[in-house]
Amino acid sequence: MSDAISLVISGSWLSSFLGTNTWVVSSVAVATWETIYMVGIATLLSYVFGLPLGVVLVTTDRGHILENQAVNKILGGIVNAVRSIPFIIFLILIIPLTRIIVGTYIGTAASIVPLTLAAIPFVARLVETSFKEIEWGLIEAALSMGASPWQVICKVLLPEARPSVILGVAITTINLVGYSAMAGIVGGGGLGTLAYYHGYQRYEDVVMWPTVIVLIILVQGVQMLGDGLAARITDKRR
Amino acid sequence: MIEIKNLTKIYTTPTQEILALDDVSLRVEKGEIFGIIGLSGAGKSTLIRCINMLEKPTRGSILVGDREITALDKEDLRTARQKIGMIFQHFNLLSSRTVFENVMFPLEIARVPTNQAQRRVNELLELVGLEDRADSYPAQLSGGQKQRVGIARALANEPLLLLSDEATSALDPQTTRSILELLKDINRQLNLTILLITHDMNVIKEVCDRVAVIDDSRIVEVGDVLDIFANPKIPTTRSFISAVMNREVPEELLYRARTETSPNTTKLIRISFIGASAGEPVISNMVRKFDIDANILYGNVDRVKDTPFGNLTLEMIGEPDLIIQAMEYLHGRGLEIEVLNDV
Ligand SMILES: Nc1ncnc2c1ncn2[C@@H]1O[C@H](COP(=O)(O)OP(=O)(O)OP(=O)(O)O)[C@@H](O)[C@H]1O
Ligand SMILES: [Mg+2]
Numbered sequence: 001m002s003d004a005i006s007l008v009i010s011g012s013w014l015s016s017f018l019g020t021n022t023w024v025v026s027s028v029a030v031a032t033w034e035t036i037y038m039v040g041i042a043t044l045l046s047y048v049f050g051l052p053l054g055v056v057l058v059t060t061d062r063g064h065i066l067e068n069q070a071v072n073k074i075l076g077g078i079v080n081a082v083r084s085i086p087f088i089i090f091l092i093l094i095i096p097l098t099r100i101i102v103g104t105y106i107g108t109a110a111s112i113v114p115l116t117l118a119a120i121p122f123v124a125r126l127v128e129t130s131f132k133e134i135e136w137g138l139i140e141a142a143l144s145m146g147a148s149p150w151q152v153i154c155k156v157l158l159p160e161a162r163p164s165v166i167l168g169v170a171i172t173t174i175n176l177v178g179y180s181a182m183a184g185i186v187g188g189g190g191l192g193t194l195a196y197y198h199g200y201q202r203y204e205d206v207v208m209w210p211t212v213i214v215l216i217i218l219v220q221g222v223q224m225l226g227d228g229l230a231a232r233i234t235d236k237r238r
Numbered sequence: 239m240i241e242i243k244n245l246t247k248i249y250t251t252p253t254q255e256i257l258a259l260d261d262v263s264l265r266v267e268k269g270e271i272f273g274i275i276g277l278s279g280a281g282k283s284t285l286i287r288c289i290n291m292l293e294k295p296t297r298g299s300i301l302v303g304d305r306e307i308t309a310l311d312k313e314d315l316r317t318a319r320q321k322i323g324m325i326f327q328h329f330n331l332l333s334s335r336t337v338f339e340n341v342m343f344p345l346e347i348a349r350v351p352t353n354q355a356q357r358r359v360n361e362l363l364e365l366v367g368l369e370d371r372a373d374s375y376p377a378q379l380s381g382g383q384k385q386r387v388g389i390a391r392a393l394a395n396e397p398l399l400l401l402s403d404e405a406t407s408a409l410d411p412q413t414t415r416s417i418l419e420l421l422k423d424i425n426r427q428l429n430l431t432i433l434l435i436t437h438d439m440n441v442i443k444e445v446c447d448r449v450a451v452i453d454d455s456r457i458v459e460v461g462d463v464l465d466i467f468a469n470p471k472i473p474t475t476r477s478f479i480s481a482v483m484n485r486e487v488p489e490e491l492l493y494r495a496r497t498e499t500s501p502n503t504t505k506l507i508r509i510s511f512i513g514a515s516a517g518e519p520v521i522s523n524m525v526r527k528f529d530i531d532a533n534i535l536y537g538n539v540d541r542v543k544d545t546p547f548g549n550l551t552l553e554m555i556g557e558p559d560l561i562i563q564a565m566e567y568l569h570g571r572g573l574e575i576e577v578l579n580d581v
Contacts, residue, residue: 141330144290145320145344145395155346159334237333237375 027194028210035190035218036184039176042112046172053079053120053152054127064229065139065149079121087179089207090118091186098175115179123172130164131157157234163230170226174219181215191215239267239399239431239541245298247284251516258442260455263297266433266448271425273437273446273463275478280454282435286401290322291315295490303398314562318532320348323392327404329384335504336389337363337437338372347567362390389420393428400424402434406441410526418444441484443467443542450567451475468510468574469569487536487578495553496579497537499560503556510549510569511539528564530556 001021044075053075059065085093091114098105098113134157143155158165191211198207247259258281266272267496276282276360287293289300291307299308305318331340341362345355346547363369366386376384385405392400393450401419406414422445425432436442442449442463449466451459453474459466459521468475495506539548568575 135325135328135330137328138332140292141324141326144292144319144322144324144401145391146316147347148316151347155343156332160332162334162496174403211280212405233334238377 003129017031024210026206027205028191028207028214029096031189031191031211032218035184035192038108038111038115038180038188038190039173042115042176042180043169043173045112046176047169048089050120051127052125053124054131055157057124057128057158058131059149059153060191065143065152079124082121083125084154087114087118088182089160090114091183108189108207110178111183111190115176115183116130118179119172119176122175123168126168126171127165128169130161134160160202163233166230166233167226169220173222175228177215177218193201200222239268239270239305240264241298242285242289242299243301244286245288245290245300245449247281247293247295248296251285257455259288259295259401262452262455262457264450264457264460266414266431269429270446270447271421271423271434273442274433274448274450275437275439275454276435276443276452277437277474278426280452282310282452283403284396285414286433286451287433289399289401290319290324294509298385310517320344321398322401323395323397323399324401324403325385325392325405326390327407329376329381329388329408331384331391333376333389336373336375337379340376340387341390344391358394358464359390362393364529365393365424366390379460380413381409381546384415385409385417386420389417389424393424398431400430400432401417402432404436405434407436407438411440415444421445439478442478443482443540445543447543451478453469459473464512464542464545464547467547468512483540483548484538491535491551492578503552503555503561504579505561505565505577506535507554507565508549508578510574510576512547512572512574515547520568520573524564524567527567528556528560530554530560531563 030083037218056066057072057075057079060068062072082090094117095105097117098110102110106111111145138156139152142152144152147155169188180188180190181192181195182188184190185196186193187193191214195208195211198204199211240254242262242264245262246257249258262281262285269375274282274285275376284293288295289302289307291310295308299306300481301307302318302322302397306316307315307318310318332343335343338359339413341359345358350358359372360369361421363372366389367384368390369388370382379387388405405421406417418441420433424430425445431478432445434441434446446463448461449463450457451466451474453472455539458472459470459475466475466477470479492506496503521532521534532554535553536547536549538544539542539550541547543562554562554564565577567573
């Protein structure tokens, strides 16, 4: 037991596993950073667009504060359409658009485009679900005080849904880690590309295993962070 | 304060049309506590929600103060709503805000400057007795405390009118009483008009000045609470009253009195007390004065709002003409008398 711990702490397991392949450490580190970068920016951008879209989807629904069947049906339809395309196909489908925006369709910056565009409708639906959990009575109470739709959104919907929205961010990020690996296979960079070249094409498990371990740590970390932040809010209110 | 004219509300669902209010007209005067009572589904919530337009009337008009609420545009309606407080059965407090921030909420909506608003919140928390819970979250409060926050919140913008949709229905009897006391205090201190709906006649009995009975989408009886309690006209009203105040003499007592006594020398009467006479020794005065016996069979004395109110079933035994004189005496004291064994 203590042998195992000292082995982990000293890092000697790493050198004994890698042997002479120390280059693996630097390439995994670079790829990890690329993944974090892509996923981070894509998550951020997908909320910049997806959060308002979710708000619109909720509030334009039947009987809601900004009821508008036409807008609701059209946006809902687009969201469903994008969500029904498997990511790997979507990625290829929007290459022309990616080229227009970034100038190329290869590399981390280019991957951010399909990642973001695919995540926006996903985020919108997550946000929609979070908002629908809020009791209608709270919205009505605000309306009875003379709140405008904007005030209802900012003072009731968003603050009340915050813990649930934060959990949604964790889910989105984790999904994007998965998507980014797919993007990596078509040259998107990050851990996906690394695993594809060294793992799939040459089957070098000296690269595969560290990649898998880093992915597990990333996903765990994001989930724990999300859970922790959400719990901090709900605990305080309890 | 409120004038409802020919209000009709029809809910249209994909499968049917539901008539929730059928040509309802009603006036609520400034400064009174007006109760609306009815069974589940009678249309109470629909009626109260039409008053601040949470529900849009199908036909009819509603005047609140001097504004026709049914004719306002969105912007004016929002301003008007700031002056109509509302409290709810399930409190509807924001879980993301502390007690202080919840009471602050309507002031933010009305864009009251922050330091002025904070001062107001402190006043209100004191009014409802929750100064020491300002930083608690709603989840940390009891039902009664939550409703106090609800009341403070509803009063924040100094409303003309307070609407209460079953505000005590989720509370135990003791907490209900304390919330009702608070509403009475507020009504007196601020001369605030309160319109409340309930299915509990106790609520009407404890706080209301006037009451309307709503049954199957229509107002079937309106009047002063005392008059209604003393003299309910329709069966719905009677059954509401008997739930809180047993007017009816048990059958076996009536049977015995009717069969075992002679109608000439024994009369079975029910006396209804309203107001001050409940405090006078009327019965013993009568017995002394007319030399008859009075045997109390059944009765109860209660309060309707702040007025003593009750009824008493007596067996009066004695000379027939003395009994008649005694009854005239009671009548002269302002009591209502009903003879139960006149067959
Ligand atoms: N949004 C709605 N859509 C359709 N029908 C409704 C709606 N709200 C109420 N109703 C119907 O209108 C009628 C009156 O309902 P309302 O809620 O006013 O009754 P209530 O007297 O408040 O009853 P309770 O004591 O159960 O709250 C009922 O038949 C109810 O089913
Ligand atoms: Mg109701």
